[in-house]
Amino acid sequence: MKKLVVLTGAGISAESGIKTFRDAGGLWEEYDVMEVASIEGWHKNKELVIRFYNERRKQLETVQPNAGHIMLAELEKFFDVQIITQNVDDLHERAGSTNILHLHGELVKVRSTLDPSLIYDIRYKEIQMGDKCDKGSQLRPHIVWFGEAVPEMMNAAILAQHADIFVVIGTSLNVYPAAGLVEYAPKTAPLFIVDPNPVTANIFRKIEHIKEKASTGVTHLAQILKEKYH
Numbered sequence: 687m688k689k690l691v692v693l694t695g696a697g698i699s700a701e702s703g704i705k706t707f708r709d710a711g712g713l714w715e716e717y718d719v720m721e722v723a724s725i726e727g728w729h730k731n732k733e734l735v736i737r738f739y740n741e742r743r744k745q746l747e748t749v750q751p752n753a754g755h756i757m758l759a760e761l762e763k764f765f766d767v768q769i770i771t772q773n774v775d776d777l778h779e780r781a782g783s784t785n786i787l788h789l790h791g792e793l794v795k796v797r798s799t800l801d802p803s804l805i806y807d808i809r810y811k812e813i814q815m816g817d818k819c820d821k822g823s824q825l826r827p828h829i830v831w832f833g834e835a836v837p838e839m840m841n842a843a844i845l846a847q848h849a850d851i852f853v854v855i856g857t858s859l860n861v862y863p864a865a866g867l868v869e870y871a872p873k874t875a876p877l878f879i880v881d882p883n884p885v886t887a888n889i890f891r892k893i894e895h896i897k898e899k900a901s902t903g904v905t906h907l908a909q910i911l912k913e914k915y916h
Contacts, residue, residue: 688915690765691849692758693867695772695857697881698900702749702777725833728826733815739827740812743793746775747810754855754900755781757908764916765851770842770867772857774829787845789838795828802837846870851915853907855880856900859887876915880907
């Protein structure tokens with residue numbers, strides 16, 4: 687089976703009803719993103735940050751994977767599909783994909799502020815100030831915020847290096863370090879981008895650009911991949 691490595695961004699989740707701060711001028715659900723998605727914001731007002739992610743979890747429970755998520759899961763019948771996602775939702779998992787690396791953390795999990803390896807799956811429940819890990823420290827969202835390192839970046843780069851086919855869905859490729867993953871893919875690996883917007887990033891290789899939103903574009907992509915590479 688050929689290894690199909692897929693980088694997904696906010697565009698695929700937006701179709702399921704999950705808003706993105708980049709579409710609203712630096713606001714995310716009416717919050718200034720630096721207040722709720724930076725390490726500085728956390729230190730400044732932990733209660734606000736906890737409440738914000740409680741609301742996001744509650745919203746996530748109400749939305750469903752769309753055709754783009756579902757088709758990626760279907761492609762596992764034909765390819766060794768490895769998904770690298772910039773999204774913190776669980777829509778890939780709920781659609782049935784089995785190999786998912788979350789670059790920016792997971793909304794349905796929280797972790798210790800003392801020991802980052804203590805991670806708890808809370809699904810769509812709330813956490814509060816005073817909720818503590820097994821070592822007695824406050825729990826925080828399991829999210830990679832602005833100002834923090836991206837621990838999974840090296841693992842993502844290794845996946846990209848072993849791609850037979852590399853696909854980008856629903857991201858402008860202007861957000862680093864994730865955008866740099868394209869450069870790790872072998873030059874022999876065909877590169878596909880599924881996004882209705884023009885690609886403005888400087889990518890010095892041939893791109894097959896499917897200018898559609900994810901729900902329809904991934905279906906189109908799947909037909910091409912199965913005809914050409916399966």
